[in-house]
Amino acid sequence: MNFFANPLMPTQARPSASQEDATASVSDAMASLFDPFGFGRAAFDYWRDSVERSVLYLDVMRERGNQYLAHMEQTKPSVLGFETEVLVDGRTLPQPTNYELLRVIPPKGVETDPLSRPFVVVDPRAGHGPGIGGFKPDSELGVALRAGHPCYFIGFLPFPEPGQTVEDVVESEVAFLRHVIERHPETTEKPMVVGNCQAGWQLMMAAALEPDVFGPILIAGAPLSYWAGEHGKAPMRYTGGMTGGSWVTALTSDLGNGLFDGAWLVQNFERLNPANTYWKKQYHLFANVDTESNRYLEFERWWGGHVVLGGEEIQYIVDNLFVGNRLSTAQLVTRDGRRIDLRNVRSPVVVFCSRGDDITPPPQALGWIRDLYEDENDIIANEQTIVYCQHDTTGHLGIFVSSSVSRKEHTEFTANMDYIDVMPPGLYETTITHADDHDEGELIERDYLLEFTPRDFDELDREVMHKPEDDRRFATVARISEINLGLYRLYMQPWLQAVMTPEAARLIRRMHPIRLGYKLLSDRNPMTVPLPVMADRIRLSRHPVGEDNLFKAVETMTSDQIVTGLNAFRDARDSATERLFMDIYGQPLLQAAVGLYGDAHVHRRRPGAEPEHRRFIEQRQEELRAKIAKGGSHEAVMRALIYILGGAPATDERNFKRLRASRAALEPNAKLCDFKRLVREQFFILKLDREQALNALPALLKGQSNDEIDAHMSHLEDVLSASGELSEHVASRLTQVGELFDQARPAVQQQVASSPQAPQQAAKDVAEKPAAKPATASTKKATPAKRKTPPEGE
Structure with missing residues (x-):
């Protein structure tokens, strides 16, 4: 190995190949003489490789910052990977919203059948921009297009319309689906609709109010029952109680002059897994910077596409879902007096969740079934078909982003929607097995087979793990939240709204730590000027080391130790938070003070008993x-x-x-x-x-x-x-x-x-x-x- 070769030397100034070989042999001889065990050579190789990776890593971060700034300057930023055309702009509806209905134009080589059931994907609006349902070819939209379905996408713009509410958004989605139905008069089947995360409970609200416009509904990673959870897991459900309720949401919206910055929601997600946020994700890029940069930048284009929600919207969401848990118990009433009862949904509902999801774990995705129905016979009596599927390992984003999940679970859901649509009412669990494990291969059209097994509530309870004593604790949080929100609105809100201006709100959004992390490492920072030149020179003559390098192995072990330490910190933090929550809100005196001690139903009444x-x-x-x-x-x-x-x-x-x-x-x-x-x-x-x-x-x-x-x-x-x-x-x-x-x-x-x-x-x-x-x-x-x-x- 030539220790004296200069990778930055111009080509015309470098020695010939024969000269390089002679120099290399001399260098190797000297290295063997003075470094017989190779530690010096390994150290030098690792030092050179780490310097090169550091420069390349910083250059990728610079590109990430430029990408973020360009993305945020767009009028309609989206990471949707398919060409589309706008059919209905929500801003033109009687109750204007920042949503829009798009027709997905099939890519070359893909044919769709206009007589097939339409397929509609609704994207989540939880801090990030639209497009995640069609992020890449192996996605929910990609699967449906290859299956021949006409596809539509419901996305949104970065800023809400003035006065926009959650009910307005729900009505917009109903209007969009009616338009899709009108475009396919010869199709007797109603559209299949997919709602990811936050879009899932919005769709369920819409389907409860207007059941006639929905075909089968697939809700992926949607938290419909936020009180549910397993002890030792899902620490996010304790957040409302540990902050004293939803008054913090109102404060954040007032600091935004009536707008809630979605970056705060993204920050909450990132805090759940500090090892991944602060080290693992970044180290994975650093360690594999030669191959991972494109994938990293593509994902960061969506993860960093922060949008803004209306203050009234986010307050409704936090009060009624995250803290109040009113959707799964039919306690929500629209402004025109209609009760939102999920038992009114006439379409089959497929619930897709994962045991590896720490944002919407299975109890929160499935708990609404237990909240609404007394048993499986009650589901049958309501003529409802509910199918649930649990992945073992994938995380929250993997439910609707992972290519492997799209090729397996979403492909099977899409292919079997007609079957699910005619299944008798009841509660079913699906399992997906490989086609090679079954006979009758000529009847299996794909690589996997979707099987349906009837379930009862005893089996469902093993997933939901319902605990009545926890219900009383969360109901206490809801009461205290109402008290604190009232006090905030009485004493603080008038003063804060009087002094906040749109300019001050924009400045506060720009100074958010997450947003600054993107901006400071971009071309707007003059200190990044030499990075692209240095990175280009390094790519011309890169000197990577293998995994057998001693110092690279030490680096990997050190990284693993850092991840282990951060995970231990997370577990200790979450355990202490849960214990503190249980102790505070389990106090009989506190429960009695808010009128809940001895209350049998504690807000979680079961509508089926009426x-x-x-x-x-x-x-x-x-x-x-x-x-x-x-x-x-x-x-x-x-x-x-x-x-x-x-x-x-x-x-x-x-x-x-x-x-x-x-x-x-x-x-x-x-x-x-x-x-x-x-x-x-x-x-x-x-x-x-x-x-x-x-x-x-x-x-x-x-x-x-x-x-x-x-x-x-x-x-x-x-x-x-x-x-x-x-x-x-x-x-x-x-x-x-x-x-x-x-x-x-x-x-x-x-x-x-x-x-x-x-x-x-x-x-x-x-x-x-x-x-x-x-x-x-x-x-x-x-x-x-x-x-x-x-x-x-x-």
Whole structure:
């Protein structure tokens, strides 16, 4: 190695190759003589590499600062990675907002079908700018475009409209969806809508007020139940209590002259993980500066795109969601008197969360289900389908940013939305497995398979971990917050609003520590002038060292120790915060002082127990009871299929694929909405009175020929076999349904079926069916003897 070579020497002044080789050999000989163990060479190589990395790192930070300034100067800053056109500007609506509806133009080589279900992504407005849902090709929008869906994006501008409220934003989103529906008059299915983080609870509010404009809803990382959480985790839920409530939000908005700087929200996120914020993320760039700069800058373009919220908006959010937790208990009422009750949502809801998310952990994403419903039967009674999926490791941003999550979870959600849309009401958990782990490969169109397993509230409680004593603590925080906010508005706010000016507010925003971190390392700082020249020279002759370098290994170990120390600090801080919160707000004297000690419901009432809701359920049951014996073969087949699948532990898209194909053959003109109504109605009839519903099957098939009844049984076997071998329980139910279908056969066939050899012949027929019908093998293996209707709950 040539210790004397100068990487900054002009090319024409450098020695020839032969001269360099001779010099190198002399240098190596001298180095071996004076440094036999190589420590000096390793030290010099590491020193040179670290100096070069330092210059390159600072140059990347300079580029980050320039990128930030250019991004913030744009009228419509966005990191959306697709070309779009504006369809509706929210500033032109009756109640103006800073939101807009964009049509996503498919990239070259991607074709969309205008008859497919529209796909709409709503971006979160939680301090950052828009575009994260379409950040890169492997994103929510990218997945939907490749699946052939017409795609739309609801984004926003950096500054809110004067007087803009959360209700105005919700109404804007409803107006946007109506416009999307008008653009696709030939599509019978309503748009599938995706809400990330903060956009998730906004969408749920909109769907509760206007359920008719929503198709399936996917909410990713959305905190709908902010009081929920597991002890030792999710420390962010204690923030409101440790600051004395939402008066701090009002103070921050007043310092902004009525505007709330989103950089404060970003700072709260960063404080959750100091090791990543203050060291790990930056060190990863420093250690891999030759390869990581582009990825780092691309992400920082969104992470540093701070926007501003209206003071009234953020106050509503903090008071009603983060501190008050009023959305998940149906306590919110709009200005025109409409109650926002999430039980009014008619669309299937898919909740996607992650155990690795410290901003919206699973209890906060799923707790609203327990807040609203008494049990899984209450969900069914409300004709609601709720599906939840939990990732094991990804963080909050990874839920809607990670490429691996998009290629797996979001691809499966998008592909299975029609299936989810017709699933019977209830609570389900999804699991995603690799296609190679299953038979029936020809029925699996992608690399993964999405399976649905019914869940009950005991299983849900293991994720939510609801604790009534914690509810009283958080309710105490909400009361104290109201008191402190009132005192602030009475004594401090008038004075502060009188002295704050728009110019002073802009200066305060510019001096925010996070914003300064970007600006100070940019071309506006004259000390950065030599950085690009030095970085270019270093890139021409870079001298990286390998991981086997002793000093590089020490650097890596030192970095790991710093991360461990910062994590230990975080854990100690979070543990002390939680303990202090529990001790303060668990005091009976404090709870009694705000009128909550001994209060059983402490603001978390369950709306499902109200008398008017019970009357609605009773009325619905009477309507369904009158339809038990009404209908024809379609009702009979669907009722039989739901009954048989009710004995299966799980179902997946293979069943739906075969059911959809057979439905197209049996009912060519049937619409998906009619099919969905049929499925749900027959499900409720079975749930209401299963024995009477099954006994009515022969009456529904009355007048059918033997060939038609055989076709119906073949249809059932084909659908059921799609998920592989039938369990004994499912096969038993299939046999029972076959016997009920036989009762509807013409008289001659009934005589044959009633002969002593009929059951054995039927089993033989099933066993001898051709291999094209996979049900035959499984039915042969698990065909039980004739038995009566299983008892309820089996």
